Amino acid sequence: MQIELRDIRKTFGSVRANAGISLLIPPASIQGILGENGAGKSTLMKILSGFILPDSGDIIMDGSRVVIHSPADAIRRGVGMLHQDPLDFPPLKILDDFILGRRGAVFPDRRKAAREFRQLAAQFDFDLDSEAYVDTLTVGERQQLEILRLLWFGAGVLILDEPTTGISQPQKEKLFATLRKLADQGMTIIFVSHKLEDVELLCSRVAVFRQGELVGSAEPPYETKSLVRMMFSRDLAFTGRTSVPPGGPILSLRGVSLEALRLQIRDVSFEARAGEVIGLAGMEGSGQSVLLSACAGLAQPVSGRVRLGENDVTGLSYHAFMKRGVAYLPAARLEQGLVAGLSLADHFILSEGVGGIFIDRGRAQDLASDRIRTYNIKGAPSHQVESLSGGNQQRMLLALLKESLSLILLEHPTRGLDIESTLYIWSKLRERCAQGAAIVFISADLDEVLQYSDRVLVFFSGRVSPPLPAEGLSVEKLGGLIGGKGWDVLASAAVAHG
Amino acid sequence: MAKTRSSNALLQGAAIVLAVLLTTLVLLAAKAPPFAAYANIVLGAVGSWDVAANVLVSWVPLLLVTAGLLITFTAGLWNIGIEGQITLGAIFTTWMLRGLQASGLDPSLIISMSILAGMAGGALWALLAGALKTFGGVNEIFGGLGLNFVASALNLWLIFGPWKRPGVASMSGTVPFAPSLWLPTLTEQSRLSPSALVIALLAIVLVYLLLKGTYFGLRLKAVGKNPNSAYLLGVPTWQHMMISFALCGIFAGLAGAVQVTSVYHRLIPSISSGYGYLGLMVAMLAGFNAAVAAPVALFFAALNVGSIQLPIVLRQDSSLAGVLQGTLVLFVLLMQGVRERLAGKGLPQ
Ligand SMILES: Nc1ncnc2c1ncn2[C@@H]1O[C@H](COP(=O)(O)OP(=O)(O)O)[C@@H](O)[C@H]1O
Ligand SMILES: [Mg+2]
Numbered sequence: 001m002q003i004e005l006r007d008i009r010k011t012f013g014s015v016r017a018n019a020g021i022s023l024l025i026p027p028a029s030i031q032g033i034l035g036e037n038g039a040g041k042s043t044l045m046k047i048l049s050g051f052i053l054p055d056s057g058d059i060i061m062d063g064s065r066v067v068i069h070s071p072a073d074a075i076r077r078g079v080g081m082l083h084q085d086p087l088d089f090p091p092l093k094i095l096d097d098f099i100l101g102r103r104g105a106v107f108p109d110r111r112k113a114a115r116e117f118r119q120l121a122a123q124f125d126f127d128l129d130s131e132a133y134v135d136t137l138t139v140g141e142r143q144q145l146e147i148l149r150l151l152w153f154g155a156g157v158l159i160l161d162e163p164t165t166g167i168s169q170p171q172k173e174k175l176f177a178t179l180r181k182l183a184d185q186g187m188t189i190i191f192v193s194h195k196l197e198d199v200e201l202l203c204s205r206v207a208v209f210r211q212g213e214l215v216g217s218a219e220p221p222y223e224t225k226s227l228v229r230m231m232f233s234r235d236l237a238f239t240g241r242t243s244v245p246p247g248g249p250i251l252s253l254r255g256v257s258l259e260a261l262r263l264q265i266r267d268v269s270f271e272a273r274a275g276e277v278i279g280l281a282g283m284e285g286s287g288q289s290v291l292l293s294a295c296a297g298l299a300q301p302v303s304g305r306v307r308l309g310e311n312d313v314t315g316l317s318y319h320a321f322m323k324r325g326v327a328y329l330p331a332a333r334l335e336q337g338l339v340a341g342l343s344l345a346d347h348f349i350l351s352e353g354v355g356g357i358f359i360d361r362g363r364a365q366d367l368a369s370d371r372i373r374t375y376n377i378k379g380a381p382s383h384q385v386e387s388l389s390g391g392n393q394q395r396m397l398l399a400l401l402k403e404s405l406s407l408i409l410l411e412h413p414t415r416g417l418d419i420e421s422t423l424y425i426w427s428k429l430r431e432r433c434a435q436g437a438a439i440v441f442i443s444a445d446l447d448e449v450l451q452y453s454d455r456v457l458v459f460f461s462g463r464v465s466p467p468l469p470a471e472g473l474s475v476e477k478l479g480g481l482i483g484g485k486g487w488d489v490l491a492s493a494a495v496a497h498g
Numbered sequence: 499m500a501k502t503r504s505s506n507a508l509l510q511g512a513a514i515v516l517a518v519l520l521t522t523l524v525l526l527a528a529k530a531p532p533f534a535a536y537a538n539i540v541l542g543a544v545g546s547w548d549v550a551a552n553v554l555v556s557w558v559p560l561l562l563v564t565a566g567l568l569i570t571f572t573a574g575l576w577n578i579g580i581e582g583q584i585t586l587g588a589i590f591t592t593w594m595l596r597g598l599q600a601s602g603l604d605p606s607l608i609i610s611m612s613i614l615a616g617m618a619g620g621a622l623w624a625l626l627a628g629a630l631k632t633f634g635g636v637n638e639i640f641g642g643l644g645l646n647f648v649a650s651a652l653n654l655w656l657i658f659g660p661w662k663r664p665g666v667a668s669m670s671g672t673v674p675f676a677p678s679l680w681l682p683t684l685t686e687q688s689r690l691s692p693s694a695l696v697i698a699l700l701a702i703v704l705v706y707l708l709l710k711g712t713y714f715g716l717r718l719k720a721v722g723k724n725p726n727s728a729y730l731l732g733v734p735t736w737q738h739m740m741i742s743f744a745l746c747g748i749f750a751g752l753a754g755a756v757q758v759t760s761v762y763h764r765l766i767p768s769i770s771s772g773y774g775y776l777g778l779m780v781a782m783l784a785g786f787n788a789a790v791a792a793p794v795a796l797f798f799a800a801l802n803v804g805s806i807q808l809p810i811v812l813r814q815d816s817s818l819a820g821v822l823q824g825t826l827v828l829f830v831l832l833m834q835g836v837r838e839r840l841a842g843k844g845l846p847q
Contacts, residue, residue: 318730341724346716346719357712358711358713359716
């Protein structure tokens with residue numbers, strides 16, 4: 001099936017997720033969609049598979065214009081999608097899941113379905129037992145099941161959104177073999193990824209997205225450098241690092257291993273010294289968040305030690321870390337950092353944790369007004385936090401930080417903020433560094449990482465680089481590492497150094 | 499602002515009208531004259547000093563459980579187990595009274611100790627629900643429901659087993675205590691105990707102050723609104739949930755103790771009388787606001803007492819009050835939903 005997208009537009013509030021995308025996908029091909037997090041890839045795919053409606057634009061399938069109202073509608077037209085986050089699977093048997101959603105009789109013919117399931121599975125060399133339960137499957141196996149189901153439903157277009165996240169190497173090879181086979185049989189495949197390597201390996205053509213726009217396309221042989229430039233390139237504005245010479249170690253991790261939902265991190269060691277800023281770079285879900293949580297006591301390592309200064313704090317809770325001068329600022333401000341429904345003043349009272357029984361409202365009011373002024377927050381003590389704009393919420397989180405802190409951990413400190421707020425927030429963080437605090441932060445913005453970090457840890461699918469001095473890094477090199485390119489050089493360099 | 503406020507009042511008014519309308523339909527379906535029924539309820543609640551006093555008797559436990567529930571609601575918890583907590587309070591009170599009644603101690607001391615025992619019993623049962631949630635991952639609604647069944651089974655077993663009346667065990671409960679062990683009442687025939695009324699009023703004022711003006715109340719509020727953020731702000735989350743369970747249990751246990759010491763003077767099978775569930779409705783209807791809860795509880799108590807005469811006078815079941823109370827809560831909640839929809843938030847996807 002040939003698919004043509006014409007000027008697809010979709011905005012979420014003020015975010016332009018798709019800003020006029022036009023793309024022609026020929027039949028029997030594997031179309032790669034490449035772009036960093038938030039580039040708008042998933043949004044376009046959801047539009048194509050009926051999960052959301054575009055604000056405007058046309059979808060043309062085999063020459064005729066169609067409107068896809070719902071996922072069921074998409075399936076009817078032969079468009080099937082494998083989601084980035086596998087939807088929660090109920091604890092069903094594989095066969096039941098397979099049959100689920102199939103139109104037709106009230107009582108499905110299980111025997112016939114089982115036979116067809118086995119035939120399909122054998123065709124692609126998938127080793128799935130139709131009587132096993134879905135919740136015992138690995139992510140890769142669920143994916144295989146989902147592919148079979150979509151094929152059985154008669155899909156002629158298969159969309160895969162970041163399918164290689166969380167699956168093993170053999171599973172990935174099998175997946176790629178399957179996709180090639182399907183493309184040879186005439187199926188149209190759309191392969192969404194932020195991993196350069198996967199796209200280069202598999203796709204017969206690639207479209208690159210950046211900030212909601214289609215910024216370029218390429219065909220094999222691919223030139224990694226130009227793909228990276230298309231993905232990340234921005235007007236760079238370096239203001240130079242004004243780093244203080246770092247002091248003693250504040251935080252040190254020794255051989256820390258972590259396990260998260262679809263990710264394992266092995267044997268990470270690094271130190272954050274007083275006055276130092278360490279940036280954690282990588283695509284979302286590559287392991288940075290888990291590691292940062294472990295630095296805060298919010299995730300417990302399966303092995304290895306975490307030390308704060310001289311103290312071994314492995315296994316202690318976040319509140320114990322807090323007492324030792326650690327602060328953690330999450331990315332989801334209203335979900336994890338602030339309490340919607342409480343006023344600004346309430347937040348200051350909570351975070352100050354002053355003793356006594358009754359709240360001294362007068363003092364709280366003074367404290368709140370004072371901090372609001374210092375941190376330039378546009379809001380009054382009696383306002384509810386959710387009424388603040390994103391930038392002001394972030395300022396609020398900073399304003400809630402205690403006076404004396406030794407370690408500040410931040411997730412995406414400036415995501416979604418305007419330039420002015422970004423600069424302001426970093427100036428405040430720099431002040432903390434000058435006072436002797438260490439900062440570890442996650443950012444998806446490579447410029448931000450390069451601009452403010454002294455050293456950088458790069459993450460790729462749970463792999464963690466040794467701390468790299470930011471001075472020796474370029475956007476191209478960092479972008480390559482994030483996309484999984486250049487790790488061999490890194491490893492050999494590390495060996496040479498050691 | 500002014501506009502939303504007036505539209506809020508309008509929606510609340512609509513809720514009341516709808517509830518009365520639906521109840522009227524129920525009455526018509528039951529072939530009862532609605533107007534006479536309503537008049538009967540009003541008379542039954544305020545027609546004489548006696549019935550008015552009965553309304554206050556009913557107000558006391560309702561106010562106590564509502565006060566407790568406001569604490570758990572603030573912590574974001576649905577303490578459905580409140581019924582069992584009342585029952586345990588009554589059981590512990592009875593247990594202490596039985597143990598001390600022949601001790602020769604000063605009666606007022608015995609009564610005080612029994613009431614304290616009741617508070618401890620309620621707290622224990624509530625902490626059990628809390629522990630199931632915190633350490634066992636059992637949602638407090640399911641844990642509470644289970645514990646309610648266990649509590650009423652325990653109660654029945656005591657009444658028909660170890661604590662049964664000499665000779666014949668009966669649904670009428672255990673042997674009544676000696677009048678010296680009753681909480682003093684207004685007059686000899688009245689069941690209204692001024693001290694119980696004072697305790698209940700103090701309870702609601704205390705909870706009002708606790709939630710409004712203390713650090714503890716603010717932390718509880720934060721936990722209830724967003725436990726994740728509260729934890730990151732340094733609030734020990736599960737500890738606060740446990741404390742709120744315990745406090746609510748204390749109030750529920752107190753309600754049970756009052757039922758034993760001033761109303762029934764013994765343990766009876768349905769000692770909680772549904773005050774727990776009624777308290778949940780009062781708290782919801784009052785928008786979880788302590789100041790509003792007191793009059794709403796009074797209104798509910800009046801409906802309850804007012805409808806007692808219905809079976810005799812109109813041959814209607816007294817559960818009519820329940821219909822009106824239930825529909826009232828449903829419509830008020832519905833109107834809140836409507837309001838949120840109008841405000842453009844909370845739209846279902
Ligand atoms: N349902 C939504 N509501 C609000 N914003 C959204 C929604 N879905 C996506 N976005 C925003 O749109 C942008 C593009 O997101 P997405 O298409 O998921 O990117 P990608 O898949 O390339 O990482 C992001 O800024 C994201 O935050
Ligand atoms: Mg995506």
